[in-house]
Amino acid sequence: MLRSPAAxxxxxVSDALVILGTLAEERGRGTAGIALFTGRAVTSAAAPAGTRDARGCDLSYDGCRVVTGRAAFSRVWRPELLPLLDVAPLVLGCTGRTAPEPPDGRRDAGPLVVPGAGAGVVGACDGGAPAERVLRLLADLPGGAAAAAETLGAALPGRAALAWVDRARPDRVHLARAARRPLAVAVDTEQNLYWASDPRWLRTVRRHTRVRFATAVMLREGTYLRAGLGGPDGRPHVLGSAGFTPAARGAGEFAATA
Structure with missing residues (x-):
């Protein structure tokens, strides 16, 4: 969710985000997480502060708080996060199936915090993409829609959709849909921007919250979209877009994003 400052x-808006996270449990209840941005831009990665154990973590990075767990979203989400959610300009959520443990015995649920040459990125992937590797490539991009589309075309498999935020620009979200994984984008009547792995979830939000959508669209396959706060009214706007041809189609499923 990208929140309009004029809302x-x-x-x-916060209720809608929590409902989207809960609905995403149909894609998997093994892992879940949420990244809440403060709106403060950072120029370098800072050592995170917080807690981490076998069940998940609650870590505060410079400009971002990431809470993840090896459980369904409704169990990872905590009411004490609501005050931060109510003011966060930008939020990423992620749910997924439980994956096999890696050799070191540790696996973090998304959203993933990935370092780069600058501040790094935070991202969530839906599909069979090697999420961390793709995010590392995107973290070091010079900027611009053409560069993002070129990288996505080379690295993002067909069965994937991706949402990520450059920590140096926490007022912008980057969205990409390869193929065979849906990615819906909606704007409500107060100009808040939402995205979700399934358009049905947006209809459920409309029925059970005060949010009323002005428009909702399914991104075309092979689409990169960048949206951010700006303009004379400070509300979310589309800042750039480009098309790309997804790499060889991947197999398997990883997560759902919201």
Whole structure:
């Protein structure tokens, strides 16, 4: 979710985000997480502060708080996060199936915090993409829609959709849909921007919250979209877009993003 600073009902926006995370459990209940951005740009990665154990973690990076767990979203989400959610300009959520343990015995649920030449990125992937490797490539891009599309075309398999944020620009979200994985984008009547792995979830949000969508679209396969706060009214706007041809189609499923 990318929050409009002019929104008069921030609570409704937060309710919608939590509902989207809960609905995403149909894609998997083994891991889940949420990244809440403070809106403060950073220029270098800082050592995170917080807690980490076998069940998950709650870590505060410079400009971002990431809470993840090896459980369903409804169990990872905690009411004490609501005050931060109500004011966060940008939020990423992720759910997925439990994956096999790696050799070192540790696996973090998404969203993933990936370092780069600068501040790095935070991202969530839906599909069979090697998420961390793709995010590392995107973290070191010089910028611009053409460069992002070229990287996505080379690295993102067909069965994938991706959402990520450059920590140096926490007022912008980058969205990409390869193929065979849906990615819907919607704007409500107060100009808040939402994205989700399934358009049905947006209809459920409309029925059960005060949010009313002005428009909702399914991104075309092979689409990169960058949106951010700006313009004379400070509200979310589309800042750039480009098309790309996805790499060889991948197999398997990883997660759902919201």
């Amino acid at each position: 008069e009902d921030p609570g409704a």
